[in-house]
Amino acid sequence: MDPVTIGILGTVGLFVLLAIGMPIAFALMFVGFMGITTLASMDAAMPVVASTMYEVSSFFPYTVIPLFIVMGAFAGSSGLTKDLYSAFEKWLRKLPGGLGIATICACAGFSAVSGSSVATAAAMGTVALPEMERYKYHPRLATGSVAAGGTLGFLIPPSIGFVVYGMLTEQSIGKLLVAGVIPGLLLALAFITIIIVTVKMNPSLAPRRDEEVTWKDRFSALLGVWEPMLLFIIVIGGIYLGFFTPTEAGAIGATVLFGVALIKKKLRWVDLLEALTESTRISVMVLFLVAGANVFSYFLALSTIPMQVANWASSLTVSPYLIHFAILFIYLILGCFLDAISMMVLTMPVIYPVITTLGFDPIWFGVIAVLMMEAGLITPPMGLNIFTVAGVSKNVKVETIFRGVMPFLLAIIVVAVILTFIPSLALTLPKMMMR
Amino acid sequence: TVSSASDDTVHIRFSTWHPPASREVKTVWEPMLEEMKKRSNGRITYTLYAGGALGKGPEHFDIVKNGLSDMGYFTASWTPGRFPKSDVLSLATSVDSKATAATIGKEMYEKELKDEFEGVKVMELNGCIQAFIWTRQPVKSLEDLKSLKIRTPGGHQTNYIKALGAEPVFMPLGDVYLALETGTIDGLVTCSPLVLAFKLHEVVKYGVKATFGCVTEGVVANQKFWDKVPDDLKAIIEDVASNPYEATGGLDHKVYGEMISEIESKGVTLYELPAEESARWSERFQDETRKWVKDLEAEGKGAKEAVVMYNQIVGKEGITCTAFPAEWHE
Amino acid sequence: MSLYLKIRGLVQLVTKRLAQIGMFVVMPMMFLTFADVTGRALWDRPVSGSLELSSYMLAVFVLLGVAYTHQVRGHVRVEMLLQLLPKRMQAFLDVVTTALSMFIIAILAIEGFKAGISETAVSDMLRVPQWPFKSLVAVAGLMLFLELLFDFFENVARLVRRW
Ligand code: NA
Ligand code: NA
Helix, strand or coil: CCHHHHHHHHHHHHHHHHHCCCCHHHHHHHHHHHHHHHHCCHHHHHHHHHHHHHHHHCCHHHHHHHHHHHHHHHHHHCCHHHHHHHHHHHHHCCCCCHHHHHHHHHHHHHHCCCCCHHHHHHHHHHHHHHHHHHCCCCHHHHHHHHHHHHHHHHHCCCCHHHHHHHHHHCCCHHHHHHHCHHHHHHHHHHHHHHHHHHHHHCHHHCCCCCCCCCHHHHHHHHHCCHHHHHHHHHHHHHHHCCCCCHHHHHHHHHHHHHHHHHHCCCCCHHHHHHHHHHHHHHHHHHHHHHHHHHHHHHHHHHHCHHHHHHHHHHCCCCCHHHHHHHHHHHHHHHCCCCCHHHHHHHHHHHHHHHHHHCCCCHHHHHHHHHHHHHHHHCCCCCCHHHHHHHHHHCCCCHHHHHHHHHHHHHHHHHHHHHHHHCCHHHHHHHHHCCC | CCCCCCCCCEEEEEECCCCCCCHHHHHHHHHHHHHHHHHCCCCEEEEEECCCCCCCHHHHHHHHHHCCCCEEEEEHHHCCCCCHHHHHHHCCECCCCHHHHHHHHHHHHHHHHHHHHCCEEEEEEEECCCEEEEECCCCCCHHHHCCCEEEECCCHHHHHHHHCCCEEEECCHHHHHHHHHHCCCCEEEEEHHHHHHCCHHHCCCEEECCCCCCCEEEEEEEHHHHHHCCHHHHHHHHHHHCCHHHHHCCCCHHHHHHHHHHHHHCCCEEECCCHHHHHHHHHHHHHHHHHHHHHHHHCCCCHHHHHHHHHHHHHHCCCCECCCCHHHCC | CHHHHHHHHHHHHHHHHHHHHHHCCHHHHHHHHHHHHHHHHHHCCCCCCHHHHHHHHHHHHHHHHHHHHHHCCCCCCCCHHHHHCCHHHHHHHHHHHHHHHHHHHHHHHHHHHHHHHHCCCECCCCCCECHHHHHHHHHHHHHHHHHHHHHHHHHHHHHHHHC
16 A cells, blocks of 8 residues: 555544544554554554653753743732733723733733743643633633634744744745744734624623723722733843743743742642642643654654645646645645644645745745644644643633634634735835844 | 565665755755665665654654664764764864765774664764854853853763853754744854754854864664665665765865855854964863763773774874874874 | 452552652752753853753653543543444443553553663763653553553443443
8 A cells, every 4th residue: 555545544543533532642642653553664663652752751842831831820829810810801891802802912922932832822821711711701712712822922933933944945034033023913913803703793702891990990900910010021021131041931930930929928738739730731731742743743754645745736737826825725734634843844845946936935935834834733633722722721622622713713814815915014024134 | 565675676765854955955865865766777766854754853863773764864972872982973073074074984883883883784974074163252262152051962062062161052953043042052063054954144143163073973774674675776775875975975075165155155254263272172172082081981981992093094084183182192 | 349449549549649749840940940040140150951951850740740641631532523422332432442542552651661771871961861761651651551441441341331
């Protein structure tokens, strides 16, 4: 049997196993193992799961996940996030889905310091989900906005997505990172629009309180959140001044909050235990999934499917824009099964020459490619951000979140189309750069 | 299965962590595999997995050994302690072409390093060459290096960086760009093709042209795969892969000169150490060689002979090993 | 039956205790990075090897928590289609997926053990051996396998009752 057929069979097998309720990480490992056994050999397949598991769980940049979760939990138990969301609520009460909007803004802010979408979703989820639950937001809206908001981590610099694209295509990573700024803000705006529209259409998603808030109340609420604001300034400022990196910021924030909570005597032993347990449960779940996704992507690489599909697109002889949309479609589909980075590494060597031959701007296409990587994070069945949020929110089902993010997925596609027709949105800032 | 060598044809799955658009892939690995295909009249075919599509950088030896790929490029220094004696190939030495590095590596392998690579077929070994120190701020002397965080490729370079007064940090190349951009590290040690491949010239503005030596790397093949390759094809593969740089003309002396000019044209200022300063650096490198040999001998591994032999072999090519302790010359 | 419950209780307790040991590693991880950053920013004196120590600590934290995360049903799965099926079918499919999970996790445990005992690599700066940390893959695999084994027994029992 040829590798492509085996790859397709494996993918179908994965679908079946997921549908009959096998834990996602185990299913990915199992199918990946079977696939590698078939395509390479049993000897090759046996060690892969264990070595990938170790590789993932000892990968330094992933320390952000437990650290930011612990930071979020400490912020929760010292009452900081509660104050923060109360202030948001007072200011945004009149807006449909106001706290969802606040969450998107917070995600965008967090994305400006974190290069990883999963870390953004995990950290913001720990903070935002309990608060939106407190204000009786529908889980679909709450989890959907965190999962989608988390993808902003990829478009708003710093972003590992642009670094990988730049390496694969010999483009300036600096220019790419700058190119992501306006589209990132545009996407955040699109997400906000989605929240307003869905809540207008279905007000039960986000119950509104009609009591008037006086301006005095609003401002005193704002004064009440000087602590989280200060922390935010320390963390963001420290990164921009070069004192520490996004990866280290989690440790700084967690240590500072730990100190604050100790001084204010607000951290009880049970809270600490709870915070650490949460951080174990979520981080392990996410990283086990990442390991599973890696094993599966080695299998798909061996099947040569990603390369073959890219080859097919490159041989099309239709109008450049049709080819462009064919490529977007392929990325949307591949994103359902592959993690973002593997998808780029496997297809870009074939796709990129097509893009340049067609006369498209490589920086502009980089932004589009990263947008499609973002889409992949929230499309079923392999949507890493979805699973992360499912892990954080404990009692919300994966399928609820998939339903919740669908409107946001639409926003990503709309932004991709807008960028296709107005490339200057991505290209103005990098053109202003001197280098 | 896809890759089994049947009676008269062979399909090679070749893996490397080099990015697909890098000079290594474009001017060495692709041409190398094409050359095998050509010489065998198409009986050898291949799939190239670049950019770590089958696993992260440090995994590449095991990827081949276990058979996830049939052949591939691995970096021995990224798994510190696993190929201790092979670090000899990454002593600070001023080699200026990869073809020469592979010739040196081959002889060292045959004579001294074989026992470290059991269970795989070694095609070639080489020290990575022309690695310099690249920084965000200008460095002209040891004093400028004090407590800078410098990414190390591993191996001797970790000790060298420390010996020069800086703080070594070990991280995969793929993470270096953001780390430099955000200031986690102040610089790195690597060779010029990788500066270009990983776009690091955008984030480091200064380089010191001092021979640093670099990692030990090479091409290996899976043993079971190799055993199944028909003899006439074995000859072709071995002929091409035993010195892929020579066979393809990629990464030779001239190319390294061009890459340096390219890096300079992209706004990086290169500084050549004056003889006196250079001697200070070499002295510290030699100290590290003495320590390294002592440590390995304490573990019962005859390292001094390896270093002496290495110095002889590079001497035959008209090259000096900067890190060779002065008193060991007879 | 009570012996079974006793054994299961014991294993689950071990799983939980291991995870608790692991989770407290987050604290030194936090403080070490904090010390490294402040040392670097204020006194030009970073902590040597803090990065590789953090990597090792992350491995301890994650690998010791793997089985516990399953115990609290933390590994996400899709239940939507399953719920549409008759109870008996659900029980049957649970037996199947648990068996497949046990198969792959057994491989994880065995290969983790092999990789652990044969590992000779050390960390780059501080030369801390890697094998104890790699061996935790085997611990993670073994404990997860046992947790799955109890699930398997219970799923089979559920299936038999439904038949
Ligand atoms: Na970001
Ligand atoms: Na997806």
